[in-house]
Amino acid sequence: MKPLTVEAVDPHAPQDLGAFRNVRAWIFDLDNTLYPRETDLFRQVDQRIRTFVQNLLGVDEAEAQRIQKSFYRDHGTTLRGLMLNHQVDPDAFLEFVHDIDHSVVRPDPVLGAAILRLPGKKYIFTNGSRRHAEKVAARLGFPEHFEDIFDIAAANLVPKPERETYDRFVARFGVDPAQAAMFEDLARNLVVPKAVGMRTVLVVPPGTREVFHGEWEFEGRDDDHVDYVTDDLGRFVGEIAGAIGA
Template sequence: MNDIPAPRQANGHTVADLKPFASVDGWIFDLDNTLYPRHANLFLQVDQRIHDYVGRLLKMGPTEAHAVQKDYYRRYGTTLRGLMEEHGIKPDEFLEFVHDIDHSVVQPDPRLAAALQRLPGRKFIFTNGSKAHAEKVAARLGITDHFEDIFDIVRAGLLPKPNRETYDGFIAETGIDPARAAMFEDLSRNLAVPAALGMRTVLVVPGGTAEVFHEDWEVEGRNEPHVEFLTDDLGAFLETVLDAIPAA
């Protein structure tokens, strides 16, 4: 499989041995900008809807609404959590409004679907978004049947990653063993707790480069020890893992 790019660690070195994944029987995937590529720009639609919601709710202009939105996202993990904490909003209307988007921009990914199907063990989507949004994305990608469950922001009690309680709740509900699990994320900060729990951690970055992020703060921590592997092609990375582990 010479056409598959080798996975890279966060420090840029080529990974020669992926055998630690041989013990993994719990595969956990973030949704947005992880299971589908960032260049699909799906989350940009969500981001704009959040921006519009903040502006309408707080009666702000575009610049001020953007600043508040990103401040809450950075400090609370999601803008929703910030609006709940600081303005007491109820989540249902927010989640319905911000996920009312065009999911058709997400294209089927047969390569990813085939790799997910081959992974040994249980597979989960673990997202700060809604279950309805995750189901629509999974259907577009053609991967719905490959996941045992979707653990969304509502299941998390509206407490988003990277809060430790959210991961504890996920583990309690699913019964996975963190020492036999792997977490795939597009934000480094959301991998700190999984690494501390003993999971394998993989940071998924934009295709074609390991250097492009939308916000400066998103880059923070990607070279920290809690980011074990780095890839800009999830399907190719999973194929390489499958080639490396005896269970495949």
């Protein structure tokens, strides 16, 4: 299957945003979505995960990276793979990998103002920890904009893209999928939201031709689970607000 590319779906082309008029639940992934990938914050997390695997298994960095990425591919997160294969304490893992410098995240008043204009409730839905999400939101300048944060602990340590995790999210907050929209930087994490009736938005890095580099992220996937593509979340959310008269 040919990878979805910005070249194939122009994130700047005029789009009919009327489908968002009945949305009352706005669900945002955290890393590389609420802040741009170029911030490079998740690179720190990625390196901490690799170090954790090295220390745990006594392997070199190259082997730790191989294990890390294979677990991520096969289980949704490296943590899930470590839990299933090595009985890792999830609290210790999450505390270690999120012990990073959050100061690289810059305030985003444009996105903050746009989110405030949206009608209904807003949520952060992340495979990371609540504490990490709170720190990022605070750095962005809008720690109070969200109704709640649904983190990996709330997901019972079962990450996106597993169906049961979305079901748990919907049940916890009483969200009607037909009145919800999900914003994500990973195409595979939009498969279930689209299947249950949500509007789906893929957030991509600006100027990138290929959205993702791992072919496995497209295995068995059809591009039609992505409704919209944007490389500027603040602009796009503002355009949604304008289109629906918010």
